Amino acid sequence: MAELLAGESWHGKIFDGRWKDPGAGAIKVTEPATGAVLGEVGNASASDVDAAARIAAAAQPGWAARTGEERAQVLRRAALTLQANRAEVERWLIREGGSVPGKAAFEVQLVLSELWEAAALPTQPSGLLLPSSQDGRTSIARRVPLGVVGVISPWNFPFLLAMRAVAPALALGNSVVLKPDVHTAISGGVVIAQLLREAGLPEGVLHVLAGEAEPGQALTENPDIAMISFTGSTSVGRLVGAAAGRTLKRVSLELGGNNALIVLDDADLDAASSAGAWGSFLHQGQVCMTAGRHIVLENVADEYLDRLTRRAAVLPVGDPNTADVALGPLINAQQLAHVDRIVQGTVTEGAEIRTGGTHQGLFYRPTVLAGVTTAMPAFREEIFGPVAPVTVVRDEAEAIAVANDSEYGLVAAIQTGSVDRGTRVADQLRTGMVHINDQTLNNDAYAPFGGVGASGNHARFGTQTSWDEFTQWQWRTSRPTAQAFPF
Structure with missing residues (x-):
């Protein structure tokens, strides 16, 4: 043929x-x-x-x-x-x-x-x-x-x-x-x-x-x-x-999107960190639905960060045409510069790189940022790269407020041990799509797909x-x- x-x-x-x-x-x-x-x-x-x-x-x-x-x-x-x-x-x-x-x-x-x-x-x-x-x-x-x-x-x-x-x-x-x-x-x-x-x-x-x-x-x-x-x-x-x-x-x-993945304190953290890694690193984070902001309740934040960091640190990066890798290259040098500017600018303002933050050519390592506040570039901007910024909040109410603190409104995901609790949170999020006990990257040909605000x-x-x-x-x-x- x-x-x-x-x-x-x-x-x-x-x-x-x-x-x-x-x-x-x-x-x-x-x-x-x-x-x-x-x-x-x-x-x-x-x-x-x-x-x-x-x-x-x-x-x-x-x-x-x-x-x-x-x-x-x-x-x-x-x-x-x-x-x-x-x-x-x-x-x-x-x-x-x-x-x-x-x-x-x-x-x-x-x-x-x-x-x-x-x-x-x-x-x-x-x-x-x-x-x-x-x-x-x-x-x-x-x-x-x-x-x-x-x-x-x-x-x-x-x-x-x-x-x-x-x-x-x-x-x-x-x-x-x-x-x-x-x-x-x-x-x-x-x-x-x-x-x-x-x-x-x-x-x-x-x-x-x-x-x-x-x-x-x-x-x-x-x-x-x-x-x-x-x-x-x-x-x-x-x-x-x-x-x-x-x-x-x-x-x-x-x-565009700057999508929130909310991790509540009753979540299965192994499943949540897996969803977080997939949501931030699939296709090098170059997806409008990428999990661009990990919003985590403080009493589970350390463990979530540790699990997410361990997952990111072992993901292989390279030429997907010749090697068995999890991440390929960014699309061009302009996109690489954009991603690195946000990462380095966020670190300058006080965030910590837990893993990644480096690149070779267009191959950018999957990156986890801890200590990200709502004023930092990695929180405010759409990164469109393999970066997982983690913001710690006190409680559910603050998680909702921080998730809504964005001009974008494409998609959000919620990790929780209770669907009822997840539904209560979802009802208060200003996004076109919400997924409970899932990650942000979902698409069905028969489902209404789209966002609000700057999305x-x-x-x-x-x-x-x-x-x-x-x-x-x-x-x-x-x-x-x-x-x-x-x-």
């Missing part, structure tokens, strides 16, 4: 149903673990985006007119093609994004779930029969596609965080222009284009254009784009929201909430015959 990305057709190209030359040359895609060049993708210009939006707008009505079953079949075939080529896709995630093999396999499995769940959307009921205030009139409300959806996706879970918008948007009759991040434009863009082309998606319905700020800005400003679905940093999300607002687009913003604008990913995100209501009435009015 031929590999999904075999051949040279996609190298240095952008996609509109076929691979073609871009307007701004090509971008080299490098392996963060080694610096090796893995390939080239097309560098889209603003004019490329404008052309893609026109083509997508022209193609969308025909795609929406397909039966729900026809649209569902395309997504089912894409899922089957991915299943047959999953080892190849996992290898790209490992080499291009620095994923360890387990994370890559997990990401592919999540994308399969997204495709299967999205395939169920087109055959669900899409409207309501309404009561009518007038005799003889039929009144309905129906869901209709938005038109062209622009998707701007990040580099950390590139395949998943693009597909969770692309698949339901297509399923519900929209066309899509996808701008993947340049660091992972193959696994977050080329793979998606190849899967859906193999699955029989009509030309012009999906466009994939990698690039830096220029194509992203063009997407947000283009009048043919009805919606922007953006996943990325809060700072960039604010710019996207402002730009999209000028053309009155719908905007879905899934942004997002209350948009939600998930198959049921996809109807809210990617369609709009239309009210339609009809009478069997026309009637006269007083004028």
Whole structure:
């Protein structure tokens, strides 16, 4: 069986149903673990985006007119093609994004779930029969596609965080222009284009254009784009929201997080420290759901710190393509500098490094910080690296107050010996998601995913909430015959 990305057709190209030359040359895609060049993708210009939006707008009505079953079949075939080529896709995630093999396999499995769940959307009921205030009139409300959806996706879970918008948007009759991040434009863009082309998606319905700020800005400003679905940093999300607002687009913003893992004094500390390590160090901490603040009651804090430190100290770090490691490289030197600045700045203000705090190249050791107060950088900022800052509090009430002391509101987790107690705490947390006796990194294709505050604008990913995100209501009435009015 031929590999999904075999051949040279996609190298240095952008996609509109076929691979073609871009307007701004090509971008080299490098392996963060080694610096090796893995390939080239097309560098889209603003004019490329404008052309893609026109083509997508022209193609969308025909795609929406397909039966729900026809649209569902395309997504089912894409899922089957991915299943047959999953080892190849996992290898790209490992080499291009620095994923360890387990994370890559997990990401592919999540994308399969997204495709299967999205395939169920087109055959669900899409409207309501309404009561009518007038005799003889039929009144309905129906869901209709938005038109062209622009998707701007990040580099950390590139395949998943693009597909969770692309698949339901297509399923519900929209066309899509996808701008993947340049660091992972193959696994977050080329793979998606190849899967859906193999699955029989009509030309012009999906466009994939990698690039830096220029194509992203063009997407947000283009009048043919009805919606922007953006996943990325809060700072960039604010710019996207402002730009999209000028053309009155719908905007879905899934942004950063500085998530609290609360450890109560009745918790199983072995399980809690395991959840804490997983929550802070999975994919080098480069996840919006990472446990960025460990908030621990004082009478169990010393033991929790000891257990967490022992776990972190033995985690192997290295090239995930060639070695059996728990952590791979950070994505680039800029991210490394950001992580190290926060760690060193927090130590300068009085925190203690229990383990880690060092790096070799882009490989940053898993780091545990003790004595972190609410004023320190590691508490206030989103680190996006393998760092577990531990803040000690007196009691449950202070734990809740400290957890809520953040502009972010994505997810929280609570470790406790009592689900009732955990539920009481969860009810008082200002986050879009809460997990009791679990860690912060959870994702189901059918669950509403999203945050509040600086973590997002209350948009939600998930198959049921996809109807809210990617369609709009239309009210339609009809009478069997026309009637006269007083004028």
